[in-house]
Amino acid sequence: MIKFSNVSVDYPYSEGLTDVNVEFKDKEFTLVLGPTGSGKSTLLRLIYMDIYPSSGRVDVQKWSSKKITARKIKKLRRNIGIVFQDFRLIENLSVFENVALPLIINGYSRKYIKRKVEAILDEIGLLDSIRQKAGTLSKGEEQRVAIARAVVKNPFVILADEPTGNLDPDSSITVFNLLRKINKLGTAVIMATHDYLLIKDAPNRKILMDNGKILKKQEIEKNA
Amino acid sequence: MRSFYILKQAIYNIWSARIPVIIAIITIGISLSVLVGISEIAYKVYSTVEDIRKEFEIDIFLKPETSSFQREIIERKLNNIHQIKSYKFISKEDAAQIFFEEFGENIFDILTDNPLPSSYKIKLYGEMTHVEIVDNVANRINKINGIDEIKYHNDLLTLMEKYFLIIMIIGGSIIFVLLLAMNIFIRNTIKLSVYSRRRQIFILQLLGSGKIFLKSPFIIEGLFEGLIGGLFAATILYFLHNIANETAIYLFNYNLKNVDYLWSISIAVGGIIGVFASSTSVNKFIRIFAKNDY
Numbered sequence: 001m002i003k004f005s006n007v008s009v010d011y012p013y014s015e016g017l018t019d020v021n022v023e024f025k026d027k028e029f030t031l032v033l034g035p036t037g038s039g040k041s042t043l044l045r046l047i048y049m050d051i052y053p054s055s056g057r058v059d060v061q062k063w064s065s066k067k068i069t070a071r072k073i074k075k076l077r078r079n080i081g082i083v084f085q086d087f088r089l090i091e092n093l094s095v096f097e098n099v100a101l102p103l104i105i106n107g108y109s110r111k112y113i114k115r116k117v118e119a120i121l122d123e124i125g126l127l128d129s130i131r132q133k134a135g136t137l138s139k140g141e142e143q144r145v146a147i148a149r150a151v152v153k154n155p156f157v158i159l160a161d162e163p164t165g166n167l168d169p170d171s172s173i174t175v176f177n178l179l180r181k182i183n184k185l186g187t188a189v190i191m192a193t194h195d196y197l198l199i200k201d202a203p204n205r206k207i208l209m210d211n212g213k214i215l216k217k218q219e220i221e222k223n224a
Numbered sequence: 225m226r227s228f229y230i231l232k233q234a235i236y237n238i239w240s241a242r243i244p245v246i247i248a249i250i251t252i253g254i255s256l257s258v259l260v261g262i263s264e265i266a267y268k269v270y271s272t273v274e275d276i277r278k279e280f281e282i283d284i285f286l287k288p289e290t291s292s293f294q295r296e297i298i299e300r301k302l303n304n305i306h307q308i309k310s311y312k313f314i315s316k317e318d319a320a321q322i323f324f325e326e327f328g329e330n331i332f333d334i335l336t337d338n339p340l341p342s343s344y345k346i347k348l349y350g351e352m353t354h355v356e357i358v359d360n361v362a363n364r365i366n367k368i369n370g371i372d373e374i375k376y377h378n379d380l381l382t383l384m385e386k387y388f389l390i391i392m393i394i395g396g397s398i399i400f401v402l403l404l405a406m407n408i409f410i411r412n413t414i415k416l417s418v419y420s421r422r423r424q425i426f427i428l429q430l431l432g433s434g435k436i437f438l439k440s441p442f443i444i445e446g447l448f449e450g451l452i453g454g455l456f457a458a459t460i461l462y463f464l465h466n467i468a469n470e471t472a473i474y475l476f477n478y479n480l481k482n483v484d485y486l487w488s489i490s491i492a493v494g495g496i497i498g499v500f501a502s503s504t505s506v507n508k509f510i511r512i513f514a515k516n517d518y
Contacts, residue, residue: 014228048430050430064511073432074432074433074434075432076432077429077430077431078431078432082430082431088423088427089427089429090427092236097229097339100225101428101431102431102432103225104225104226104229105226105428105431105432105433105437106432107225107226108225109225110225110228172385215283
């Protein structure tokens, strides 16, 4: 479970977060909606402890932003899958190596890594591109590889920050459906997006953000 | 799998920054060959000085009337001076024999009487053979009854100590500057490598990578530069030694000693400098270049 308690983040030159209280349950698919600069990415960065609250606290499973150390942040991140708008693949590595990276970091055996990575690439339909350099893939394929990299370590949650932001509509649907499929298998997903068209019919929990705040239900209805 | 990945990344780093790496290797090679060459010269000077110190002797000449009882007292007093390693009594007859051996003439063929005095040849412990200590020992010996004269080459010792100090200061300074230069060149290539891979490092940090995993490819890169630089230095030293040997044979008909160990020293020193420079700098550069969101 992830819990934000009275969390504020002050940025010197832009809007941060103001007094955010929210919970994300295990195995839940949550869509965080809002315009650019509304605080969606800040919310996600707080979960993988890339930044800390100026006040309040964030609890992620057994880790708390109040007490976490650099060493524990590494452990936390090994249990979280992160997907970015710009994919953040390592271009000079192959698809296999990119997906295998979290397992290599965790020190798994070559045999296990091979089996696991091949299974996931097969699942997302990229097994044929396994030896291809990541930099040679299409954007949709790159994002699928990024999702495979996030999923390969069996995280308890996947944080997807605008995962469809750089994709064409078809690829966006593929990626969104892939994330929903992963969620159905038991992994929580928190997806930040401003692509309202893509998610408008999705039956998942939606959180609307604006100016660093989470809007209350009536405000959501007013904004809709 | 981790080792394989780390090694692959190290090779990729080296290949990506091959021009700065080659420049670093050449610099390390030249610097190391000068450094090892100077160290060898300094060591040779040091050994020579130590040999001279070991052979250094104080001659004390006894008064002609010194009795064997007085000699016993002298020897007892010499035993009490802890700087003295050994002494040897040279009787008048021994002195005449030495005279014969050195000058090829019997003293009795020139003079009717043997004018050569009895004496002691005194050796000090090597570490005690310094101008001030030798003077001090000589003063103490001079106070013993029955001693006529003391002779030792303190001027040689003074000269030797003065030049030895100068050589050590100059050699040490050059070695320090060269070590600094090699350190700077290795750090520079590591800086370039970290900078060019800053995005990758940032991604690895997001994936929960530990410090060892992040740093190892760069440390291997430093080790590689140091070892190849050392090998290059060994090659330079090999050719320089051959030239010096041929010159020595031609000019003095003297064969220089084999210095095979210098080559392994230069490779080992190169490797140590490579690991030291890269491991001490990589943390800093990762902190500077890979802390931002790319």
